[in-house]
Amino acid sequence: xxxxxxxxxxxxxxxxxxxxxxxxxxxxxxxxxxxxxxxxxxxxxxxxxxxxxxxxxxxxxxxxxxxxxxxxxxxxxxxxxxxxxxxxxxxxxxxxxxxxxxxxxxxxxxxxxxxxxxxxxxxxxxxxxxxxxxxxxxxxxxxxxxxxx
Amino acid sequence: xxxxxxxxxxxxxxxxxxxxxxxxxxxxxxxxxxxxxxxxxxxxxxxxxxxxxxxxxxxxxxxxxxxxxxxxxxxxxxxxxxxxxxxxxxxxxxxxxxxxxxxxxxxxxxxxxxxxxxxxxxxxxxxxxxxxxxxxxxxxxxxxxxxxxxxxxxxxxxxxxxxxxxxxxxxxxxxxxxxxxxxxxxxxxxxxxxxxxxxxxxxxxxxxxxxxxxxxxxxxxxxxxxxxxxxxxxxxxxxxxxxxxxxxxxxxxxxxxxxxxxxxxxxxxxxxxxxxxxxxxxxxxxxxxxxxxxxxxxxxxxxxxxxxxxxxxxxxxxxxxxxxxxxxxxxxxxxxxxxxxxxxxxxxxxxxxxxxxxxxxxxxxxxxxxxxxxxxxxxxxxxxxxxxxxxxxxxxxxxxxxxxxxxxxxxxxxxxxxxxxxxxxxxxxxxxxxxxxxxxxxxxxxxxxxxxxxxxxxxxxxxxxxxxxxxxxxxxxxxxxxxx
Numbered sequence: 067x068x069x070x071x072x073x074x075x076x077x078x079x080x081x082x083x084x085x086x087x088x089x090x091x092x093x094x095x096x097x098x099x100x101x102x103x104x105x106x107x108x109x110x111x112x113x114x115x116x117x118x119x120x121x122x123x124x125x126x127x128x129x130x131x132x133x134x135x136x137x138x139x140x141x142x143x144x145x146x147x148x149x150x151x152x153x154x155x156x157x158x159x160x161x162x163x164x165x166x167x168x169x170x171x172x173x174x175x176x177x178x179x180x181x182x183x184x185x186x187x188x189x190x191x192x193x194x195x196x197x198x199x200x201x202x203x204x205x206x207x208x209x210x211x212x213x214x215x
Numbered sequence: 216x217x218x219x220x221x222x223x224x225x226x227x228x229x230x231x232x233x234x235x236x237x238x239x240x241x242x243x244x245x246x247x248x249x250x251x252x253x254x255x256x257x258x259x260x261x262x263x264x265x266x267x268x269x270x271x272x273x274x275x276x277x278x279x280x281x282x283x284x285x286x287x288x289x290x291x292x293x294x295x296x297x298x299x300x301x302x303x304x305x306x307x308x309x310x311x312x313x314x315x316x317x318x319x320x321x322x323x324x325x326x327x328x329x330x331x332x333x334x335x336x337x338x339x340x341x342x343x344x345x346x347x348x349x350x351x352x353x354x355x356x357x358x359x360x361x362x363x364x365x366x367x368x369x370x371x372x373x374x375x376x377x378x379x380x381x382x383x384x385x386x387x388x389x390x391x392x393x394x395x396x397x398x399x400x401x402x403x404x405x406x407x408x409x410x411x412x413x414x415x416x417x418x419x420x421x422x423x424x425x426x427x428x429x430x431x432x433x434x435x436x437x438x439x440x441x442x443x444x445x446x447x448x449x450x451x452x453x454x455x456x457x458x459x460x461x462x463x464x465x466x467x468x469x470x471x472x473x474x475x476x477x478x479x480x481x482x483x484x485x486x487x488x489x490x491x492x493x494x495x496x497x498x499x500x501x502x503x504x505x506x507x508x509x510x511x512x513x514x515x516x517x518x519x520x521x522x523x524x525x526x527x528x529x530x531x532x533x534x535x536x537x538x539x540x541x542x543x544x545x546x547x548x549x550x551x552x553x554x555x556x557x558x559x560x561x562x563x564x565x566x567x568x569x570x571x572x573x574x575x576x577x578x579x580x581x582x583x584x585x586x587x588x589x590x591x592x593x594x595x596x597x598x599x600x601x602x603x604x605x606x607x608x609x610x611x612x613x614x615x616x617x618x619x620x621x622x623x624x625x626x627x628x629x630x631x632x633x634x635x636x637x638x639x640x641x642x643x644x645x646x647x648x649x650x651x652x653x654x655x656x657x658x659x660x661x662x663x664x665x666x667x668x669x670x671x672x673x674x675x676x677x678x679x680x681x682x683x684x685x686x687x688x689x690x691x692x693x694x695x696x697x698x699x
Contacts, residue, residue, distance in 0.1 A: 084259050084286045084626045134472075141465060148458055149409050186349035187659070189419045189699070191312045191461040195468070195485040196288045214288065214312050214461075215420050215630075 273303020309567025324538025348656030354415025410459030419699030597672030
């Protein structure tokens with residue numbers, strides 16, 4: 067379980083899944099929960115061995131529901147990492163609008179990598195919809211998240 | 216009997232039925248034992264997934280599960296479902312992200328005793344020659360988009376044309392290594408991009424390349440037809456369509472989620488997203504899936520060629536001395552359009568096999584001439600420490616399971632738990648002591664893939680054998696393995 071003292075929230079906790087890797091991710095609001103989900107993906111995909119020259123990229127997604135938005139966001143990060151050799155490292159700014167469609171605006175720092183920069187941990191085939199259902203209550207938002215490896 | 220709130224009735228010792236209730240369109244049928252029901256199936260949601268699959272529009276007869284069943288996405292792993300070709304649906308959840316993940320078995324003329332001291336060197340050479348692990352690339356030079364599209368259409372034929380095999384290999388591959396009517400125009404540019412530099416790579420996770428010895432023969436007549444004999448050295452390869460296949464599944468899940476709403480399907484699980492096979496969405500997915508399937512067959516063909524070269528190099532022997540021949544190659548994540556007898560009539564159906572293997576019986580016209588008498592070879596890999604099986608399809612598979620069988624052992628421990636169990640142990644030493652040499656890209660993979668993470672495959676195979684779906688032909692034992 068990872069706990070962020072600055073944000074005073076549990077970032078993500080591994081949960082049991084027979085074939086792949088799964089987490090419960092949470093946050094006091096959707097933005098924090100999405101950030102936790104991103105960090106769960108990072109935790110599963112790689113560890114950084116060294117720093118490199120960072121660049122900032124901006125993204126905008128729209129969807130009818132936050133679950134689809136979360137899958138799109140993490141799938142894009144996974145694609146950039148697996149295919150474009152660009153590691154998303156840290157989120158500068160994340161905003162999720164309410165209304166229909168819901169909009170996710172993201173500014174994220176990353177590094178173009180060679181194998182010297184990172185230790186690969188798992189090859190994440192896909193971010194799945196399995197168990198994905200964002201629940202909101204007084205404490206914030208949470209969902210389960212399963213990566214097919 | 217009640218398992219996780221689901222009523223399940225015994226048909227015989229190895230076949231259990233979930234009666235059709237509520238909005239299920241057909242009953243569920245699971246090939247398993249009471250012991251497996253109580254020890255494994257009570258602990259995850261796989262049975263619920265069998266129930267969910269029974270809601271697919273156009274599903275025929277039963278929502279089926281093989282004895283290696285465990286929790287998957289939409290379908291359970293080990294799930295089989297046939298849908299009416301004209302009025303039913305196709306679902307990427309019934310194929311999986313790793314389209315045409317499958318296994319191939321190649322035999323040699325070599326025997327164990329003369330080469331047993333060279334196994335470590337062979338494994339080292341294999342690890343050197345076959346790209347493994349996360350982010351692996353470079354088995355062959357990066358393909359052009361034009362060349363990749365040739366692979367998507369022609370499958371293993373591309374390898375034969377480019378010096379990675381022979382025509383005989385094609386005859387010994389399911390679909391001759393090429394599903395017809397694969398259309399690269401249905402494959403996204405992202406999927407194309409992911410496929411350009413991964414041809415001939417093993418990948419990671421439970422993918423492997425193994426050198427085995429034939430330890431036991433159960434059916435000598437069929438073993439002879441397959442070219443197998445006691446103490447023979449054989450090679451197993453387990454891998455799939457890599458990033459290209461994962462991307463195709465991802466792309467089409469999004470499309471078919473929308474299609475499910477468009478066609479008014481009320482499905483119990485988003486991962487069962489589907490479209491009528493005859494719709495544009497359904498046809499496009501099927502044609503894209505065929506592209507990924509062809510890529511995977513070509514992938515295993517290239518890796519087999521690299522394995523053959525590695526053996527020759529390490530042992531300094533000629534091609535004829537090695538006697539390297541492909542026994543068969545099977546897909547275990549795929550959807551196929553096949554004719555099956557249903558209620559006394561021959562019907563065209565789409566058979567989804569998700570962690571399940573085709574197992575056609577003797578005389579089936581889809582088989583190469585050499586296997587018409589024996590039935591199709593079915594390759595069932597176990598974990599890397601114990602054994603794997605070669606079995607042959609029987610007529611009962613066509614009566615009961617749409618010509619399908621199990622595909623492997625099935626996981627019982629999560630990766631997380633497997634890592635916990637392995638903590639503080641020297642797993643490489645443990646494998647070495649049990650006679651298995653191993654080279655892997657990461658120690659973590661070894662811990663996740665240890666024998667204690669899997670069911671005993673012999674229990675899985677016995678269920679299929681005693682049910683009459685397949686018959687046991689040979690058992691093989693690992694000597695060495697490379698993993699990503």
